[in-house]
Structure formats: C-alpha cells, structure tokens
Amino acid sequence: MLTVERKLALRSAVNEWISETFPEHRWLLSHEAPIYDADAGAWDVVLTTKRNGVAAIPLGSLLIADDGSLLVTPSPEAVVQLLSASNEATHVKPECLPVLRDGCEFHCGDGIAAAAAMPDRSVDLLLTDPPYGISRRYTCENQVPRRLRSNGADFIMPRGYFGAWDEAIEPEAWTAVVLPKVAGWAVAFCAQAQIGIYCDLFSDHGFVAVGPMVWQKTNPVPFNHRYKPVNAWEAIVVGKRSGTPFGGEMVHNVFVHKSPSPQQRIHPTQKPLPLIAEFVRLFSEPGGLVLDPFAGSGTTVIAAQQQGRRSVGYEMDEVLFTSAAERVLRETARMPLS
C-alpha cells in the first residue's frame, strides 16, 4: 500500500538519484507518483520533464523496492538525450533567447557586463540576490544519508555545495560596476557575515539610510537542529540616493515570509515572490525601472511586472536561464499588461 511514509521514502530515493546523476539538469527533471508493479514486486516511478506550463514528457522508469533501494534506473545518457529533444519539442529556447514582454526584459548573460553598459543613475531600484559564494561541500557530503528521519518527520539534509553558479563573487567588484547605475533605492541580499561589508560599500558609493533588513523564514530547513538554533533568517542590505522618496508606509525592517517549497522552486535559492513584490512596491514607484543583474529564477522580473514596474534581469547560467525564462513567460502571461 502506498502510505504517506512510503510515498515520501520513494520520492526521496528518486530525488537523491536525480541530484546525484544529473547535477547539471536536475532542475529540468521531475517524476510521477509511484505505481506498484505486482509482477516485479516493486514500485514503478516514471521520470519526466518538469511541467513548465506544458505537459510533462516521460524520460524513462525507475523500479524501487519497498525500502527505497533502486533496482532499475534509466540510462543517464538516454535521459539527457531525451531531455534535449524534449526541450526542442516544448519550445524551450536552447539558444537562450531573451524574454521581452511589455517593459519586462530577461536576458541570458553576464549582468555585471550588461550593467556596465547602462548610463549612470538610470535605474530606479536595484533589487538583487548575488551568489554569496559561501556554499561548500561538507567533508561528509558523500558519506552521510541526505534523508534523516526523527519522530516520523521527513528531513532532507541540505546540500553544502549548490553548484558552479554559487562561485564566489566579490562584493567590491560587482558593486563598483552596478551601484553607480542606481538613482534610487538599492536592495541586496547577502550572507549574514557580509552585512558589514555591504553596508560599508553602499555608504562608500554615496547611498544614505543604509542598513540591514531581515527576511524571517517561517519554514526554515531544520538543519543541525539538535546542535544549534536553526537558522531562520536571511540578511538584506538596503540604502538609497539622498532625496529618494519612500512610500511613507510604516513598515518594520523584518519581513516574514515562507520559503518556496522544493516542489515550487526551480532554483535552489529562489526567493519568495510575495517578499520580492513587497520590496518592489516599497522601494520603487509605478513605471520605475528595476534591475536585477543576478536574476536566478527571474523572481524580481516577475515581481516588477506584477507591481507595474519596468524591469531588466540577467541570469548567466544557461540551464538555469532556460527554466527561469519559461517561468517568467508563464507567470507574466497571467498578468495584465502594465
């Protein structure tokens, strides 16, 4: 019988296999609910493309024993071949065509180089989330099971190493190019340990009202909860050019929002759309231009469109961009044109 416990165990087993076998493509892969194959005495799980607004395409099947051990898996080469063929069939743009839609631009490319070509003080709001460069492989990453259970709770141990896209990016280097382009507010996520560095950089570039803000997560990953308080917040540094208005609304600098669940995310550090939309609304005026040079899954571009602002975003990683562009097209298609 497919109990909730078993369903979770089977799902975790498939997700672990996907992550380990397809580190480059895992954001494009999904799978269907397990079906019991009485002849094989095991569970059949169909691997599919992610449903990015189009029907999922089957890519092969896994056979899994009751205890979650994998008995049969599809050939990785065949899956990758089918995946690229399906990308063409579903009009995912392998050549990374930009999304250009009524004041919203999302490009595959280097956001720092693109910002360098923009006129100084041409951006009303910089709202960005650069790679923190803090992800590291845990020394034990390949030895410990990623799924730990305690009191019936299902807990996925987070990966220490996110991938090449989180390679260190020097705060001094990117801010030197991007901050001069900003005429109004600048809002940047950063590692908790980088708050002081970013506050100093914003001040050095002539921003005022500089200070940290907090995104408090209501559903933090309970990583290491037995050994230390669970980390339930992320840091954001904010500042503005002197004279830039603020809506005048009384808000605290602690913003409480839920993290998108792994099922809702197409990017490992995807920020909640309602949080980013709140920042767009608070820190820019309707019609203003919002820049995100490190756009990831395109959350800022979508939030800007939702709030009636113009936007331009860049994502350098082609695989991430491909699924992000699909997301931007899908989400902004639902919105009235601004």
Ligand SMILES: C[S@@+](CC[C@H](N)C(=O)[O-])C[C@H]1O[C@@H](n2cnc3c(N)ncnc32)[C@H](O)[C@@H]1O
């Ligand atoms: C922390 S993530 C942003 C996640 C995003 N806030 C979201 O909600 O999905 C940072 C992204 O910046 C991208 N990136 C790093 N350097 C870049 C560059 N020079 N130009 C454009 N994108 C870059 C990385 O590939 C990564 O996807």
